[in-house]
Amino acid sequence: MTDQKTLLVIGGGAAGFFCAINAARLCPSLKVILLEKSSKVLSKVKVSGGGRCNVTHESEEVDDLLHAYPRGKAFMRKTLHQFSPNDTIQWFKERGVEVKVEPDGRMFPVSNQSQTIIDCFLKEAAAYNVEILFNTELQSIHQLGNQFEITLKSDSLKKRLADYICIATGGFPKLEGFSFLSEIGIEIETPVPSLFTFNIADKKLHTLMGVSVSSALVKIPALKMEQLGPVLVTHWGLSGPAVLKLSSYAARELHKMEYDFEILVNWCPDYNESSLLEKMKEEKEFHKGIIGTKNILGLSTRLWEFLLEKAAIASSLQWQDVPQKKLVQLSKVVCGDRYAVKGKTTFKEEFVTSGGVQLNEIDPFTMESHKIPHLFFAGEVINIDGITGGYNFQHAWSSGMIAARAIARDF
Numbered sequence: 323m324t325d326q327k328t329l330l331v332i333g334g335g336a337a338g339f340f341c342a343i344n345a346a347r348l349c350p351s352l353k354v355i356l357l358e359k360s361s362k363v364l365s366k367v368k369v370s371g372g373g374r375c376n377v378t379h380e381s382e383e384v385d386d387l388l389h390a391y392p393r394g395k396a397f398m399r400k401t402l403h404q405f406s407p408n409d410t411i412q413w414f415k416e417r418g419v420e421v422k423v424e425p426d427g428r429m430f431p432v433s434n435q436s437q438t439i440i441d442c443f444l445k446e447a448a449a450y451n452v453e454i455l456f457n458t459e460l461q462s463i464h465q466l467g468n469q470f471e472i473t474l475k476s477d478s479l480k481k482r483l484a485d486y487i488c489i490a491t492g493g494f495p496k497l498e499g500f501s502f503l504s505e506i507g508i509e510i511e512t513p514v515p516s517l518f519t520f521n522i523a524d525k526k527l528h529t530l531m532g533v534s535v536s537s538a539l540v541k542i543p544a545l546k547m548e549q550l551g552p553v554l555v556t557h558w559g560l561s562g563p564a565v566l567k568l569s570s571y572a573a574r575e576l577h578k579m580e581y582d583f584e585i586l587v588n589w590c591p592d593y594n595e596s597s598l599l600e601k602m603k604e605e606k607e608f609h610k611g612i613i614g615t616k617n618i619l620g621l622s623t624r625l626w627e628f629l630l631e632k633a634a635i636a637s638s639l640q641w642q643d644v645p646q647k648k649l650v651q652l653s654k655v656v657c658g659d660r661y662a663v664k665g666k667t668t669f670k671e672e673f674v675t676s677g678g679v680q681l682n683e684i685d686p687f688t689m690e691s692h693k694i695p696h697l698f699f700a701g702e703v704i705n706i707d708g709i710t711g712g713y714n715f716q717h718a719w720s721s722g723m724i725a726a727r728a729i730a731r732d733f
Contacts, residue, residue, distance in 0.1 A: 326353050329729060330472060330484040332460050334358030336367055336715055337701025338490030339443050340722030345488075346450035348730035354452045355482075357474075359459035364440050366492075370715065371428070375436035377414070378407040378719070379712040380427045390713040392516075392571045393676060394706035398717065400686040405720040407712075413719075417442050428712050462502050463487065465694070486732075488689075488698040488725050493675030493707075503679065507693055511705040513677030514577035516570045520585065521665035522559035526628070530555040533625050539591040540564045544583055547572050550591060555625075558667055560587070567709045569666070573676040581666050587659040589629065590619050599653040606641050606649065613639050619656070629655050674714060678705040688728035689721050696732070698725040 329349075331342040334356055346354040356363070370376050381387050384402040388395045411421055411429070419442050420432045431438040447454065459475040470484045493513055494500055500510045533555045540560070541548040549571070551564035569576065576583065590598065605618055614637025617626045630637050633652040635644060679699055683692055691697040700721040708714045 326351065327485040327733065328353040328355065328483065329486040329488065330470075330482065331356045331488045331490060332472075333490035333492060333701070333703070334360075334363030334454065334456075335490060335492050335701060335718070336364065337492075337703075337718035337722040338488065339364055339447070340719055341488045341490060341698075341700050341725045342452050343443060343446040343450060344723055344726035345729050346452045347446070348726060349733045350450070352729070352733055354450070355484075356447075356452055356454045357458045357460060358454065358456050359475075361456050363454065363456075364443060367439055367443075367715075368436050370436060371430060373436050374430045374434045375439045376428050376430060376710075376712040376715065377421055377439065378410045378429050378716045380423045380429055381407050387713065387716070390708045390711060391706060391717075392573065392709070394681055394704075397681045397684075397686050398706060398720075401689075401720040401724060402716070404687070405723040407716055409723075410716060410719050413723075414439075414442065417446070426711070460491070460502060463506055463697075465506075468696075470696070486696045486698065486729050488700055488722075488729075489679075489703055490700040490722065491703050493678055493702045495675060500678070508691065509680045509683055511677045511680050513675040514573055515666065515668065515674075516573040516676040516707050517566050517674040517710065518569045518666040518668055519556065519561035520559045520565055520569070520661075520663045521581075521667055522661045522663055524559075524661060526631075527555060527559070527661070528557050530624055530628055531557045533622050534562065535589055535621065535625070537591055538564060539588040540568055541586045541588075542568065542572060542576075542583060543586060544579075545572055545575050547575075553587065559663070560585075560661070561667075563710060570674075570676075570707065570709045573707075576666075581663065583663050585661050585663055587661070588657045589621060589625065589659060590656055593653075593657060595653045595657045598657055599649060602649045602653060603646065606644060606646075609641060611641055613637060613641050613644055616641065629659070632659070674702065674707050676705070676707050678703050680705055687724070689725040690728055698729065700725050 329345055331338045342354050342356045391398045421429045422432050423429050461473045461475045464471045470487050472482050474480050497512050535553045538553040539550050549564045549568040552562045553564050554562035627637050633655045635648050689698045701718045
C-alpha cells in the first residue's frame with residue numbers, strides 16, 4: 323500500500339520497544355519501524371537488576387511512587403494514572419509473564435531472568451510485524467508538510483519518511499547528544515549524571531571492601547539532604563541503595579559542586595550520639611567483655627574494629643576499662659562518620675541521566691510535542707529520572723504506552 327502510514331520509533335530500549343509493539347498491536351495497518359543505533363535492542367533490560375530485570379515497583383496508589391522521581395513528580399502523576407504498575411503487571415500477565423514482589427517492593431519476573439522480558443517483547447514484535455533496523459542511527463529530523471524526513475548516519479537507506487515519530491533514544495551524557503532535537507526547536511535541560519556511587523580516597527576505608535550494612539543514614543550536610551538504606555563499602559568508596567538514592571536526589575546540586583563534598587554516615591541510625599553514648603555507658607557499668615569481641619551494635623567485626631580504631635580505642639580493652647571520653651568519641655564516630663567525597667563512579671551498566679527534553683515541551687496525556695504535531699517522546703530522553711527500584715522502567719512503560727495509544731487514536 324503506497325498510502326500506508328508509518329511510525330518510526332527511534333531507540334530500541336525499554337520505552338521505544340514498548341511504544342513500538344503496542345502501537346503495532348493497536349494499529350494493525352500502521353507500519354511500525356524501530357531504529358536501533360547498536361547491534362542489540364533492550365540492553366538495559368538485559369542487565370537490570372543483576373540480570374533479573376526490575377520490571378516495576380509495587381504500589382497501591384500512584385502517589386506512593388512519586389517520591390521516587392526527584393524531578394517531574396507532577397508530570398509522573400499524570401502518566402502513572404494512565405498506565406500504572408498494576409497495568410504493567412496485567413500487561414505482562416496477559417502475555418504469560420508472571421511477576422513477583424520482593425520485600426523491598428521491587429518486582430521481577432518469576433523466572434528471575436531478564437531474558438523472559440526480552441523474549442516477550444520480541445514475540446510481540448514478530449506477532450505485529452514490527453520491523454527492527456539495527457546499526458541505524460538518527461542524524462536529523464526535517465518536517466515535510468504533514469510528514470517527517472529523517473536522515474540517518476548509516477550508509478544505506480540514508481533518508482526515510484514517516485507520518486509519526488517517537489523519540490526514545492534514552493539519555494545522553496552531554497548536551498550535544500540532543501542536537502537533533504535542539505535543531506527543530508525542542509528545549510533541552512542540560513544532562514548531568516544520576517545514580518552514581520561516591521569516590522572516597524581513604525585507603526583505610528578501602529580495606530573494608532565488601533562490608534555491607536543493612537541500614538545506615540548517609541547525609542550531605544552542605545545540602546541538608548540524607549537517605550536511609552543499605553550501604554556497601556567498595557574499593558573506591560561507598561555504594562548501595564542509600565548512596566545511589568542520595569546521588570539521584572542531589573544529582574544537579576552535586577554536579578554544580580563538581581562532586582567535591584563531605585558526607586556523614588550514621589552506621590547505626592536507630593541511635594544518635596546521645597542515645598548511643600548512654601547505651602555504651604550502660605554496657606561499661608553492668609557488663610563484662612572485651613570491647614573488640616563484644617560488639618553491642620550488630621555491626622560486622624571488620625567495621626566495628628575499624629570504628630574502634632578511628633576512636634583510638636584498643637580492641638583488646640575490657641568494656642569496663644574504656645575511659646568515658648573514649649566512649650564519647652566512639653559515639654561520635656559511629657553516628658557521624660565523616661568522609662570527603664571527590665568524584666563519582668557510574669553504577670554498573672545502569673547509567674541514568676538527569677536532564678533531557680523539558681517537560682513543558684510535552685503533553686503528559688499523549689507524550690506529543692506541543693510544538694510539532696505527530697512527534698512523540700518516551701522514556702529517559704525526557705527530563706525525568708527515578709531512583710533505583712524499578713521506577714525508571716515504569717516511566718518507560720507508562721510513556722511508551724501513552725504515546726502508542728495517542729498515535730492509535732490519531733490514526
